[in-house]
Amino acid sequence: MEPEQLPIWTEYVRVLGTPVVALLAASIAGFIANRQWKTARNKLKLDLFDKRIAIYKLAITALQNIRTNKVDVKAVEELENSLHAARWLFNIDVALYLHELALRVYKTDRPSIDTNANMTETEFAEALIEREKHEATYQQERSALDAVLSKFLALEH
Secondary structure: OOOOOOOHHHHHHHHHHHHHHHHHHHHHHHHHHHHHHHHHHHHHHHHHHHHHHHHHHHHHHHHHHHHOOOOOHHHHHHHHHHHHHHHHHOOHHHHHHHHHHHHHHHHOOOOOOOOOOOOOHHHHHHHHHHHHHHHHHHHHHHHHHHHHHOOOOOOOO
16 A cells, blocks of 8 residues: 655645745845844944034034134134044044134134224224124135035935
8 A cells, every 4th residue: 555645745845945944034134134234334324423513513613713702712722622533533634624724713813893992983894894804704614614524414324
């Protein structure tokens, strides 16, 4: 008496079942690894962005010196202190630009309008014109800063 023969598809399932399950498990593991890699890459981008935006904010704060009539030496010094990191977070050209910017800000003559002082109308008008020039300089410096740092401050995914 011959043993009962199983259908042929059961032989295929028995032979191919293990590789199919292994392939499915490898696919799931690959998908999870890919998502972890993307998450780590996005975290790195965010960390770099946070550090870069901090230096950008320091530069903006230092630029405010151009518009005001008093020097905030602390803001310029903080920008100067951050320039060592800027070389690694941006590139050497940006670090040199930020250094030159800090020097320009520190050396800028600031207009002073003291409303309590006895100024003639002409002196007052000249002081206002000087203040407008400084405002224009600030706007130019701000635009240049934005142009230089824009490619480093873009969060792209």
